[in-house]
Amino acid sequence: MTRIKVCGITRIADALQAVKYGADFLGFIFADSPRRVSVEQAARIIAEIPDSIGKVGVFLNHPYDFVKEIIKETGINYLQFHGSESPEYCQEFRLPVIKAFRVRDEKSLVGLGCYQTAVYLLDSFHPDRAGGTGKTFDWQLAAKAAEYGKIIIAGGLNEENVQKAIHLTRPFAVDVSSGIEKSPGIKDKLKMKRFIEKAKDR
Numbered sequence: 001m002t003r004i005k006v007c008g009i010t011r012i013a014d015a016l017q018a019v020k021y022g023a024d025f026l027g028f029i030f031a032d033s034p035r036r037v038s039v040e041q042a043a044r045i046i047a048e049i050p051d052s053i054g055k056v057g058v059f060l061n062h063p064y065d066f067v068k069e070i071i072k073e074t075g076i077n078y079l080q081f082h083g084s085e086s087p088e089y090c091q092e093f094r095l096p097v098i099k100a101f102r103v104r105d106e107k108s109l110v111g112l113g114c115y116q117t118a119v120y121l122l123d124s125f126h127p128d129r130a131g132g133t134g135k136t137f138d139w140q141l142a143a144k145a146a147e148y149g150k151i152i153i154a155g156g157l158n159e160e161n162v163q164k165a166i167h168l169t170r171p172f173a174v175d176v177s178s179g180i181e182k183s184p185g186i187k188d189k190l191k192m193k194r195f196i197e198k199a200k201d202r
């Protein structure tokens with residue numbers, strides 16, 4: 001069954017709803033973003049979440065020591081590197097790494113084979129925004145990435161298109177953020193429920 005990652009969590013209520021509806025991973029953004037959480041906020045939320053749920057810290061070209069500190073202070077147990085972090089950088093950490101690639105065309109996936117990370121996350125390319133774009137990319141390109149290992153499809157997913165994305169790409173997981181929001185960082189309960197139901201129904 002396709003796993004579900006709900007990203008951009010900033011509130012305990014949203015985290016608990018996501019878990020109740022069946023999310024497998026929750027994402028906490030430490031990069032510059034309207035969905036950014038403080039270390040204290042993330043630690044408070046993570047303390048309320050069952051052990052069975054993956055807690056993913058999302059980083060963007062952060063210094064090694066910053067990431068280490070966040071791991072220590074919050075209890076995140078997956079690392080999502082959303083920038084231009086090198087394969088060597090990704091291997092410095094003991095936790096499983098999700099390396100993001102922002103997909104514009106086939107060339108965006110060159111270099112993917114150099115990484116030995118747990119999972120590859122494919123998100124949409126945007127010239128000005130690193131993530132949370134609400135835009136989809138050409139899902140046909142995901143097949144190339146799948147040759148290297150497990151993939152997570154991200155970028156512009158919502159209750160209307162998630163089943164098609166799963167059908168076309170057969171991912172390990174789907175990742176949603178802005179597609180289930182009322183406003184940046186604030187989840188819409190109903191949209192979240194419907195998204196998870198649809199994703200689980202595939």
Ligand SMILES: O=C(O)c1ccccc1N[C@@H]1O[C@H](COP(=O)(O)O)[C@@H](O)[C@H]1O
Pocket residue numbers: 007008027029031032033034035058060082121123130131132133134135154155156157175176177178179
């Ligand atoms: O959401 C953000 O603001 C963000 C900022 C910096 C790096 C990553 C970010 N979010 C990631 O974007 C994708 C998909 O978002 P969406 O569903 O298109 O809104 C997801 O992987 C988030 O982790």
